[in-house]
Amino acid sequence: MAKITSRAKDYSEWYLDVIREADMADYAPVRGCIVVKPYGWSLYENMRDFLDRRFKETGHSNAAFPMFIPMSFLQKEAQHVKGFSPELAVVTVGGGEQLEEPLAVRPTSETIIGYMYAQWVKSYRDLPVLINAWNSVVRWEKRTRPFLRTTEFYWQEGHTAHATHEESTEEVMRMLDVYAAHAFEECAIPVIKGRKSISERFAGADKTFSIEAMMGDKKALQSGTSHDLGQNFAKAFGIKFLDRDNTEKLCWTTSWGMSWRMLGAVIMVHGDDQGLRLPPKIAPVQVAIVPIYKNDGEKGVVMEASDRVFRMLKASGMRVKLDDREETPGFKFNDWEMRGVPVRVEIGPRDVANQSVALARRDVPGKAGKSFVPQSELAQRITALFEEIQSGLLQQATRFRDANIREVDSYADLREAVEDGFALAPVVDDPAIDAQIKEETKATNRCFPLDQAQGEWKCIITGRPVRERALFGKAY
RNA sequence: CGGGGAAUGGCGCAGUUUGGUAGCGCGCACGGUUUGGGACCGUGAGGUCCCGGGUUCAAAUCCCGGUUCCCCGACCA
Numbered sequence: 001m002a003k004i005t006s007r008a009k010d011y012s013e014w015y016l017d018v019i020r021e022a023d024m025a026d027y028a029p030v031r032g033c034i035v036v037k038p039y040g041w042s043l044y045e046n047m048r049d050f051l052d053r054r055f056k057e058t059g060h061s062n063a064a065f066p067m068f069i070p071m072s073f074l075q076k077e078a079q080h081v082k083g084f085s086p087e088l089a090v091v092t093v094g095g096g097e098q099l100e101e102p103l104a105v106r107p108t109s110e111t112i113i114g115y116m117y118a119q120w121v122k123s124y125r126d127l128p129v130l131i132n133a134w135n136s137v138v139r140w141e142k143r144t145r146p147f148l149r150t151t152e153f154y155w156q157e158g159h160t161a162h163a164t165h166e167e168s169t170e171e172v173m174r175m176l177d178v179y180a181a182h183a184f185e186e187c188a189i190p191v192i193k194g195r196k197s198i199s200e201r202f203a204g205a206d207k208t209f210s211i212e213a214m215m216g217d218k219k220a221l222q223s224g225t226s227h228d229l230g231q232n233f234a235k236a237f238g239i240k241f242l243d244r245d246n247t248e249k250l251c252w253t254t255s256w257g258m259s260w261r262m263l264g265a266v267i268m269v270h271g272d273d274q275g276l277r278l279p280p281k282i283a284p285v286q287v288a289i290v291p292i293y294k295n296d297g298e299k300g301v302v303m304e305a306s307d308r309v310f311r312m313l314k315a316s317g318m319r320v321k322l323d324d325r326e327e328t329p330g331f332k333f334n335d336w337e338m339r340g341v342p343v344r345v346e347i348g349p350r351d352v353a354n355q356s357v358a359l360a361r362r363d364v365p366g367k368a369g370k371s372f373v374p375q376s377e378l379a380q381r382i383t384a385l386f387e388e389i390q391s392g393l394l395q396q397a398t399r400f401r402d403a404n405i406r407e408v409d410s411y412a413d414l415r416e417a418v419e420d421g422f423a424l425a426p427v428v429d430d431p432a433i434d435a436q437i438k439e440e441t442k443a444t445n446r447c448f449p450l451d452q453a454q455g456e457w458k459c460i461i462t463g464r465p466v467r468e469r470a471l472f473g474k475a476y
Numbered sequence: 477c478g479g480g481g482a483a484u485g486g487c488g489c490a491g492u493u494u495g496g497u498a499g500c501g502c503g504c505a506c507g508g509u510u511u512g513g514g515a516c517c518g519u520g521a522g523g524u525c526c527c528g529g530g531u532u533c534a535a536a537u538c539c540c541g542g543u544u545c546c547c548c549g550a551c552c553a
Contacts, residue, residue: 003487003502003514012547020487031544086551108553142477142551155553210553222553259553292512330513337513348512358512366513442549476553 004338006273011217016146018267021338022276025146032144032151036260039339042284044154044260048134050186050282051156051258054178060130060158065112067135068103073111076236080110083203087139089151105138110204110229110255113159114237121251124163124243128171132158147264148221148476155259161239161251165230168252172228175256176209179224187262188279188394189213189269190401191223192471194447199431202255206230212446212471214401215268218421220446220473223265226256264476269397276340277362279393280386287313287320287382288336292329292348305352309345309375316379337362342389343382363389363396407469411460414472418443422473426457426466433461437472446471 003021005013019025024040027033036044052062068091075081089105092098106112117129136154144150158175162168176193183191191211201208205227213223233239234250243249270277280286291306293299303324310322321341323332329346336344346358357378361369373381404421408414417423418441427433427445434445448470459466 010547016546027545029544083552137553139552143549149552153553225553257553261553290512294511298511328511328513328515330511330515332514333512334514346512350512 004273004275007216007271014271014273015264015268018271018275018338019146022340024263027146030151032141034146034150036154039284040263043266043278043282044263046282046284047182047187047262047266048156051178051182052132052134054182055132055156055158058130058174058178060132060160063131063133064135065106065109065116065133067106069106069109069112071102071104073115074104076111077204077232079232080204080236084108084139087141089138089140106135107137107139108255108257109133109135109137109157110159110233110253111237114233114239114253117159117161117251117253118238118240121161121239121241124241127161127163127241127251128167129159129161130171131160132156145264145476147260147267149261153259153261155257155261157255157257160254161234162253163241163243163249163251165252168254169228171254172207172209172226172256175254176211176224176226179211179226179256179258182258183211183213183223183262183265184394186279186281187266187269188281188390188397189223189265190394190398192447192449193451194449194471196225196447197429197431197434197445197470199434200445200447202227204229204232205255206232209450210447212473213265213269214397214404214422214473215265215476216271216400217268218404218473220422220444220471220475221261221265221268222446222475223262224256224258227254229253229255270393271340272365274334274365275338277393278340278342279390280342281390283340283342284319285321285336285339285341286318286386287343287345288332288341289313289320289322289345289347290329290332290336291322291324292346294349298349301352302347302349305375306347309347309357309378312375313345313379313382316383318379318382333360343385345378345382359385361385361389363392405471409457409460414443414460415441418472418474422446422471424449424452424469424471425460426469428459428462428464428466429470430462433459436461441472442474443472444475446473446475 004017007014023037026035028035084107091103134156136152138152141149160171180191180193183189191213193211196208207228209226210222211224213221215221231250233253239251240248289306291302293302313320342362344360351357356372356374359371359373406417407424408417414423414425438444448468454467
């Protein structure tokens, strides 16, 4: 009867089953593209709104830039074009005529935004520029998976310009912290903040920072990135300003992005064999009410009580759904579980008589997760339960992550560790080393975690002294 | 883009070896009985058998070309 493949049997199938059964997305008739259905989009919207609020709180404003970028723009920054040209979609015809200059469908907007910033910024008084754009971008990926890697994906990209490197560096770290806070506090995902190794850097960046998360199959997912672009794009596009001392200086720019991939992370970090498990803060539906009755007489009183409870919970600000479909209660229980709804309220004749309801929590399966609560206390109890579920999910994910990360000091131990989790190993930051380890173990250098004890270790490959460990894992 | 698997009603599949004009389960619609953990009975709707070409009296089935999806690699948020 199970509609969802168990995670143990085939994690990949499980992931796709959950997306289908939870009604989040469907395949589009275009290579590598998906259609996000209302339930999935609603989840994305909730995540987006939290992030957007955080951007505004840190002084950023939203704006919109064209999705078409002249090819010559991309070519202005050498590393940038090198990194992105293999995955560009390019428009060569418009209005039935061959275009004089082909237009790339934006794979990211550093170049066109850099061009605009060059015009907008004249004086130190114009700085900093703190703009974010919610949009979609296109990267012609070879292998796609819903939300994790799609040809077109929705995301936000922040682009800032600053007078000093000190300021831009602060910005890079501030936004990395924003992403991490969003992951922890709203998505209940314990991410690891880190600096990307040289080989994993963004094309055109001096430094890239990321948050890395561990999925339920112990693979890594990069869930947000923040780039210190140095003066690379400022040079390429002439983003210059006249400083207080009346000398012309190049700006320091940053960019940072988080995509709907984060939604994939939510699925894979919290989901179980029953389907989705959503943190209450971002769940499209936080409470599902399932009425239970045997006949029309019972239906009348039960629906009346259910409706009253529905209005009460709605009035207290919850996203609540009264499930009045003509299905059996058992069907509805399973359906809402697949969709990851954190709390379910069951109301039957016995509850009507007792002025109570049965309360079931998604994070504790079966009877153990059910309790009976007086209707008068319900809103209060559910509010408390949200907190409990939200923090419980984070706690579970954190335990899982920590139980599957090993500090290693030899290559042999790293090999073993990455077979079933992450390894923290001292290595030198050298693309050749990353490549070798990837070649031999399939694990990649995820980052050099920021929060780690500094010490004196020997690189597990070269034996050279290093001061920090890198996080290795197989990755999406 | 390389290697492997697959494509038949909304979903999961059988039929393909040995060509003869499409079937099962679930879902869907209607009626009835049900309903505290994925109900049951009856009736019914729904298919260019991925697309294009070829072979043949006849193609889901054989041949050629293409597309898409899944898994494993190389590239990435």
